[in-house]
Amino acid sequence: MSSVTIAISGLIAVCTYFVTVRMIPRFKDMFIKAGLFGKDLCKRDNPQVPESLGVLIGCTFLVAMFLFIPIPYTFEESALFDIKTGAKPATFPHEKFAEMIAALLSICCMILLGFADDVLDLRWRHKLLLPTMATLPLLMVYYVNFNITTVIMPKFVRSLLGYSLDIGVFYYIYMGMLAVFCTNAINILAGINGLEVGQSIVIGASILFYNVIELAFGHQVDCHKFSIYLMLPFLAVSLALWKYNKYPSQVFVGDTYCYFAGMTFAVVGILGHFSKTLLLFFIPQILNFLYSVPQLFHFVPCPRHRLPKYDVRTELLHISTTEFHLKDLNPLGLLMVRILKNLKLISWQEQVDGRVITNNFTLINFVLVLFGPVHESVVTQFLLGFQVICTLCALIIRYPLASYFYEA
Known part of the structure; x- marks a missing residue:
């Protein structure tokens, strides 16, 4: 049944792409009237360009995911309801459901905080604190459902530290720092037409390709299916935004999109159990961060x-x-x-x-x-x-x- 849910997720993503492509030009003037615009300083006439379109993209993503939420718990064999009694099965995947809700909550919080940054121009210390706060629901679900804090050691140190090492609370600190890094790393490698969205599309496609490889190997199937469910609509809305943000930009994405993209990557990396691989992408x-230090x-x-x-x-x-x-x-x-x-x-x-x-x-x-x-x-x-x-x-x-x- 997993292929059915992935296919439905892909269908929702395709529909989301076409809806987003039609929405963006219709909302451009509304953002300008609201004073949400900036000047493109790398153009001859410094045209006014609507800014903070990331909030529209993030909301479209959330709507697509809200529509998708019932699907895995309808078509997955472990989630099927008893047709005669209407009762929930004993094997209903409450843990998976909690993961999905917590993931969307963290992403939703980050979209809100990103839009607040676009409007209020928050200071850097707030940009470090806010992603940490938005990650707390995610870390709580990870603690309740998994609480795996063991790290496999490379072969050359196993004689000293053993095959694995339980680092306890430091693993949660690492995951919190991962969310802070992901949300800000895209934001500081930005400023020219198409760069924020372009790099996010490449990273998202890389994660999706990695998920497909792991599914082919049969590794952590549920985790990589979860990642695919989020990556497909993310790529759909990002490709639609790329159509208008690439050179010459007709819209600017704002900090909202950078935070939204970064938190989405952090969510799939943490709950998909490939946070270290995520950093490789x-x-x-x-x-850029090391160069900017x-x-x-x-x-x-x-x-x-x-x-x-x-x-x-x-x-x-x-x-x-x-x-x-x-x-x-x-x-x-x-x-x-x-x-x-x-x-x-x-x-x-x-x-x-x-x-x-x-x-x-x-x-x-x-x-x-x-x-x-x-x-x-x-x-x-x-x-x-x-x-x-x-x-x-x-x-x-x-x-x-x-x-x-x-x-x-």
């Missing part, structure tokens, strides 16, 4: 916006810059910029007055450091291509390489 986001934690001055600069004459993007005096940096900040400079990972211009001018520390600017000024669409294509390559590397790490470290 976030290699570009991890690299000096500015994110203010070891180096960080401007409010780190978008590339747009050249009106050539219509190309140039690196955006920050400047500072080396004497103003603390020892750790000085060490960071010296390492990046020696590895030629940043541009470096020393001025006669002692100031240093470097590019802002994002992967978008790093592409421009490597290749010089290029068109906005080319930067997006390069980063999405890099995301695809990283997915292939992740699958190689997960399958051929992992066998050398974990198989008995």
Whole structure:
């Protein structure tokens, strides 16, 4: 019966795609009238573009999932009702039902908090706290249904730590941090047309491909079916949004979509029991975070916006810059910029007055450091291509390489 539920999920996803494609242009003017719009700074005439469309996408996703909720508990053999008495079977999967409700609750909370961020422009400390709060229902369900906190050790440390190690509460801390990372990692690798949605589509497709592989192997069937149920409608609404957000963008997604996408990935990673594999699909986001650490934690001055600069004459993007005096940096900040400079990972211009001018520390600017000024669409294509390559590397790490470290 599982193939039936997946097929129905796919059918709902297809319908959701077409509904979303029709909805977005009809709501564009409503967002502008409500003052939810921004200027596209990387275009010649800086057009007004409706912003925060992520709230519409997230709500459409939730409606699709609400319609799907009865399906697994109608068609799965373990969930069939007694036709004569109408009584629930003794084997009704209450745990699975609780997982689905908790997952949608966490995603719904994150959509609400993301929209609040778009409207109220919350501070960074709130952006770290809010995903943690939204993850609590998820962690409670995980605790009640599974409470598995054991980690399998690689072969080369088993002589010291044994085959497995129970890390207890630290596993829950890790899962909470995973949700915070997923929701913010997409948000900080953003700012040019199509990048937020594009990378989310690649990550979502990677997760779906991984789920299919695991189902083919017969590994944790219920967990990967659960992931597929969420990924299909997620990809449907994201592909519909991509149609209007790709270059040249007709709509902006806002922080709402980034939080919605990140929490959806965190949900399937945690409840699907592949949180470590999930991180492999976030290699570009991890690299971007590590590259951004000096500015994110203010070891180096960080401007409010780190978008590339747009050249009106050539219509190309140039690196955006920050400047500072080396004497103003603390020892750790000085060490960071010296390492990046020696590895030629940043541009470096020393001025006669002692100031240093470097590019802002994002992967978008790093592409421009490597290749010089290029068109906005080319930067997006390069980063999405890099995301695809990283997915292939992740699958190689997960399958051929992992066998050398974990198989008995």
